[in-house]
Amino acid sequence: MTPEQMRDASLLELFSLEAETQTQVLNAGLLALERNPTQADQLEACMRAAHSLKGAARIVGVDAGVSVSHVMEDCLVSAQEGRLYLLPEHIDALLQGTDLLMRIATPGNTVSAADVEAYVALMNRLLDPSQIPAPVVAPVFDVSQLLLAPQPQAPQPTFEPPLAAEPAQRPQRRTESGERVLRVTAERLNSLLDLSSKSLVETQRLKPYLATLQRLKRIQSTSLRALDSLGDQLKVVGLSHEAQEALAEARRLLAESQHVLSEQTAELDEFGWQASQRAQLLYDTALACRMRPFADVLAGQERMVRDLGRSLGKQIRLEIEGEKTQVDRDVLEKLEAPLTHLLRNAVDHGIELPEQRLLAGKPVEGLIRLRASHQAGLLVLELSDDGAGVDLERLRRTIVERQLSTEATAAQLSEEELLTFLFLPGFSLRDTVTEVSGRGVGLDAVQHMVRLLRGAIVLEQTGGQGSRFHLEVPLTLSVVRSLVVEVGDEAYAFPLAHIERMRDLQPDDIVQLEGRQHFWHEGRHVGLVAASQLLQRPPSQNDDETLKVVVIRERDVVYGVAVERFIGERTLVVLPLDPRLGKVQDISAGALLDDGSPVLIVDVEDMLRSVDKLLNTGRLERIDRRNRHTAELARKRILVVDDSLTVRELQRKLLLNRGYEVAVAVDGMDGWNALRTEHFDLLITDIDMPRMDGIELVTLLRRDNRLQSMPVMVVSYKDREEDRRRGLDAGADYYLAKASFHDDALLDAVVELIGGAQT
Template sequence: MSGASLVDLFREEARTQAQILSDGLLALERAPRDPVTLEACMRAAHSLKGAARIVGIPVGVSLAHVMEDCFVGAQQGRVNVDAAMIDVLLAGVDLIVRIGQASGDETVPQAEVDTFVDELNGRMNGDAFEVDRPSSETPVTDAFFGLSKELTLAAPVSEDMPRGPEPERPLPAWSPAEQRESTRMLRVRTDTLDRLLSHSGESLVESRWLKPFAQSMLRVKRIQRDASRALDFLHESLTESSRSSNPESGMTPTAALDVRTLAALDEIRRLNAEAQRQLGERLVELENYDRRATHLSQQLYDEALECRMRPFVDATGGFARMVRDVARSLDKQVRLVIAGETTEVDRDILDMLEAPLGHLLRNAVDHGIEAPSIRQALGKPPEGTITLEARHSAGSLFISVSDDGGGVDLAALRRAIVQKRLSSETTAARLSEAELLEFLFLPGFSMRDTVTDVSGRGVGLDAVHDVVRQVRGSLRVTQEALAGTRFLMQLPLTLSVIRSLIVEIDGEPYGLPLAHVVRTLVLPRASIELLEGHQHFEFEGRRLGIVTAHQILRAGTFNAAGNALNVVVIGQGAATYGVVVDRFLGERMLVVQPLDKRLGKVPNIAAGALMENGDPLLIADLDDWLRAVEKLVVDGELGRVSQGTAQAAAVPKKRVLVVDDSLTVRELERKLLASRGYDVTIAVDGMDGWNAVRSDRFDLVITDIDMPRLDGIELVALIRRDPQLRDTPVMIVSYKDRAEDRQRGLDAGADYYLAKGSFHDQTLLDAVRDLIGEAQP
């Protein structure tokens, strides 16, 4: 990192820590001995001292050092943080702000800092100390703390930095050649950048595998601890047995055996204690590595993602000229204001925005801004203003086009809807403002009676709507009579990562992009009403149609487990519906994995992704879902559950644990068994299977042999040795089909041995039925 970058980081650090210190000192004025506030202030001063030392700003080091000493003294009860002391410390905060604002070789004079240090030291030592503090040439204002932050990294600071005299280090010069080098642009192929982002995303997912692995190792540590206790108990038992021998009869063979046994046990205990110590150390190292790997992978992904981002201004170059030309052709006066030019936008999204934004801007000039004479009659300036703004908020990109024109003529819009036979006159009269405005996005819809070079063809707003939907976004319009119209696009920050609601449908996880999710609800089953043969429920004063996700995906049959229904509300406006899912699994950021193009368009599915544990899931295409729901609401129903069916569904299914490190085999076995009604849980290796079988109840365990961490033979042996699990049926399914392999598995305690090379669907199902019967009794 160059010296200039370090200076920028220090400025950000000074700004942040000054705010923390200022807030903390004001809090200490109300509670002078609050330990949490004192600790926060001490840490802020300590971090600032380390940052100033790294950059080579000795006045910052001296200033932060004495303030840190003051807070440490207050923590220890040696320093009284009274109002006078806070006045001095706040003056120190002012100096910190000035040091952070200084540029180039300019900085706060050393003499001024020395005066502050002497005054603070004097007050800490109990001396009456009054010094005329020179006025600052750069007064601190509240605006300083409200500056936008371009940097979010803080300079690394060690927690155990020495507190001795601080060496002075000149700030390295940054030559013009170095400046040119730092901003040098390189051309990179798009597909290369996409591969880099894909690999970094996979790296991020893989790094998150370490945490559950480390947690599983903690279980191993607990097992070893239990083994140690068992050894201690055995050692005590043998010691008591040895002591009970008759000492007058001399050393008996049994006693001699006990002595040898005790010696061997002592050695085993010593080795076990050493193994436990080393395991503990390795676990600490693994946890540290997990943190470093996850942090590094996150940084790698963030940097790769940043390479895809471009400033919003890159897409706005020709808009000012276009607005001017359209306005002149319509004899209007219009000014375009662009806000958020530096807002970072995904490259692919930015490339798709030029045409939609052009449509919206032309629409604003033509339909929104009035003629100068009309504006003057309304008391407005003759020149209208159109504002194009881009901003980030709540994990989304918002782009708006607004004007200060006359708004939408709702009466004319109603007439156009009726004239185009899109609604009856009676129905159009009942439509709300929001429902009326949605008609603007219909294909071929226009409020112009004649076609001009600018409008009248009805191909503008529907094209905008289509593009927004393609990038998994949404488009809304609002207006105020005589005050203007606003079109707001909500788009994902990137097409590579999407925040999704994870739900379970027929035992499978699915991701629902949050941009299309209105609300999640848990509804009592009694709240579903049947009106005119269709099922509805009450939502924000409206009645919404409702279906199940099983009907949309044609996946299994929905059976309500109880009286509560998990409902996802999707869509917008009149096209808003409720979809019932089995379970909510939370929200996650998903790295989007496009489906293979050879598959074509998969109905109801947009892409794939990997969850944090590496499990695959499908990302729903909610536009497809909405189209499917519209059909289902007409002739479909929310799979009603009669009393008899509900009772049958409540009967527990036979539970099977499938343990295999091959994803293909694991999924094949799971789907075969699930299709016959068994409740199937999967484990990715022997240790995962051992943890699962001990923490839950299963009617059958199906396991492979060759697996990492714990093989199938060892897993069978552990199950057979456990008093609580020894009666659980176990089937081995392995590629090893030699007689000796089969005998080894049966000797370990397996009830059935099936070779993968010879089994087919019915063979596996028949074997399972022979061992535990049908899925439901």
């Protein structure tokens, strides 16, 4: 390449960068001018942008760029001087010219001379006042005629839509302040963040050394005092001159070593503090390199909403709040597609046609609001529209027509339950497929991508007033704020985004409902599970009766997870697990704590599925925090196992009134789980029960070395001798027929087997 060719290539690259900047100004300004065509500052900004592009194109010899920008400038100058009132047709054409200029300036794109000539001719026609109708601020409809006329269909657009109906792939940009941008690969950024996080962890390893040196200083001080005391005691017996000199020399050496140790400890302490500060700054800077303003994902969305609305015969404005909210680069990239789906959905399904809006007493122009904000380590997005909302009755009919539910069941579904059907794969309220919608992949794809980001999405609507999507996703995928806990002498981290609360429970706070443990939390009973069982760790041997519980939530599902100890809140750098491990149950990733020790990050959604699986199979273990000493002093405990609620309650009240402590189980499987995890003095069981009958339960108990000596009473409707013999052969100590059942018979049998209630 000759020097002249190199110079031309460099100028073309500069022209491309300038075109990118100036077309952004044009896009934003033209959308503002569409709402207020006489806005002087926007007219000035757009005119200057077109003028700058014309000059830049002339310098680099791009004649097509000169021609396009020149006619655009003429149009804008005419509007500035009051000779032209900008109509939607002018805005369409100017936006089309903006897209054409970007195509001309982008390396590798080819724009034919015919395209440029056609555009110049279009602009010249629009600049001819004789061919443009008088300006109309807003369309006027005869409402009385609309009430009598059949509902109109969406009119076909009479204009040629602009070239960019979707947000296009964009090259890198300069910052708003004009700072130079250095392009760095994502892999290098990830490597930098990884190294900085490791350096931050390494600086924390100095703390144990400092603690050891401080301890050594204290030992030396004690040694020096002991040596002085020894010298005082030896003076009484009278030491030789040589012994006194040796003692003084030992004292001097010890004092000197203590002085040196003090100096080195102080220097190491200062070095450790400086190193940790620099490592923290390095880490924060590396993390900031990954963060981008939310506005980066919005480029082109406002234009897309406007163009799509025009093509459907609708007037729509997009309002955006929180453009400067900082979000991780990876999260931004993954958010662009879901946001595009939701915005297109709002334009097509949400906002009504102008005639319909007038009949409903609404402004002709529809409004879509998008708001971004930080909240508890999450990026919260709210996308709302002032359209018609979801037609719940039509949705109910569609559910039945698609055989997703019976008519009787669909009639009983709540609004929240009905709206969840919109997120099913292939579900759509449209009868026909159009270029915009009808295939049923929009909301399903949105939900899938949001869940990949470890986020959640909720749809709310008000009939006739509009819909609102509420999205919550992590601010970053590389760093997570977590609560670190101890389970089975190992550290685990629960992401704060899924934690509703941390609680200390006393044994009396735990209640038994239908054989399962619950506690009262914010007006509802919440199920209690042991983290040791979920994570397959040995149960805690801690004698402390207070139970540490993490209340986790995923949408409407809430559970309390019992752990051994709360270590504290930490910001963890996510370290992906080795792909060769595959999906590890209940675990999403790993991390390192400040002292360099590893910690596993819990996959809360997966953990909740594990809880459901344990509940469905009846293998959920109970938690007994009463220590052995307390159990020995407590009242005698009896487990009643019966699938009849009436029988369970009758037996429970009888035994409670006599002074016994009673727990209940709904079937043999539930009773077996209770027997393995809690201490009981007596088992009272029925025979005929689902999942596991009483005979199987007694047989399992007699085979268990720890439980085989426990007294067992069978209470059953079966009073035949062969039934009685079968129960006793299985290992029961007492058989009582329900047909001849009365209060005294049960209580007398209990006293006979385990004695009175008090120990």
